[in-house]
Amino acid sequence: xxxxxxxxxxxxxxxxxxxxxxxxxxxxxxxxxxxxxxxxxxxxxxxxxxxxxxxxxxxxxxxxxxxxxxxxxxxxxxxxxxxxxxxxxxxxxxxxxxxxxxxxxxxxxxxxxxxxxxxxxxxxxxxxxxxxxxxxxxxxxxxxxxxxxxxxxxxxxxxx
Numbered sequence: 772x773x774x775x776x777x778x779x780x781x782x783x784x785x786x787x788x789x790x791x792x793x794x795x796x797x798x799x800x801x802x803x804x805x806x807x808x809x810x811x812x813x814x815x816x817x818x819x820x821x822x823x824x825x826x827x828x829x830x831x832x833x834x835x836x837x838x839x840x841x842x843x844x845x846x847x848x849x850x851x852x853x854x855x856x857x858x859x860x861x862x863x864x865x866x867x868x869x870x871x872x873x874x875x876x877x878x879x880x881x882x883x884x885x886x887x888x889x890x891x892x893x894x895x896x897x898x899x900x901x902x903x904x905x906x907x908x909x910x911x912x913x914x915x916x917x918x919x920x921x922x923x924x925x926x927x928x929x930x931x
Contacts, residue, residue, distance in 0.1 A: 778907045781844035792835040798828020847905045858905040872921045878914040881929045
């Protein structure tokens with residue numbers, strides 16, 4: 772099946788989680804290795820700033836390590852035989868959530884701001900919940916392929 776219609780990611784294969792872990796550890800290391808009396812030049816380095824930087828770095832590193840350790844995963848797939856869009860997000864074993872294709876009438880792509888957003892709308896115009904990270908970032912291609920798979924779904928693009 773097409774990789775846009777069968778999209779799977781997990782923390783262990785995502786470079787972002789390793790980057791967050793590394794940056795968090797750098798902040799923790801910096802908090803314990805920088806001596807304000809020695810390393811601050813013409814401006815003051817409040818001692819609490821080191822604790823705050825180390826604490827925030829520790830939280831980021833711990834959160835990222837937890838996602839890597841537990842195997843956090845996310846993704847979606849189009850199941851043609853069930854006429855449904857299936858998505859999941861969480862720690863394995865992940866509960867799959869099913870959106871019947873008949874509950875989706877419009878895929879709306881909003882490119883009017885710097886951050887492109889995508890929404891699924893039901894026949895009454897209400898939003899159908901689907902986290903954006905569970906679908907491929909190439910929203911236009913994904914929406915077009917879903918629309919080709921289920922012709923009753925239209926793609927609406929909003930541009931600024």
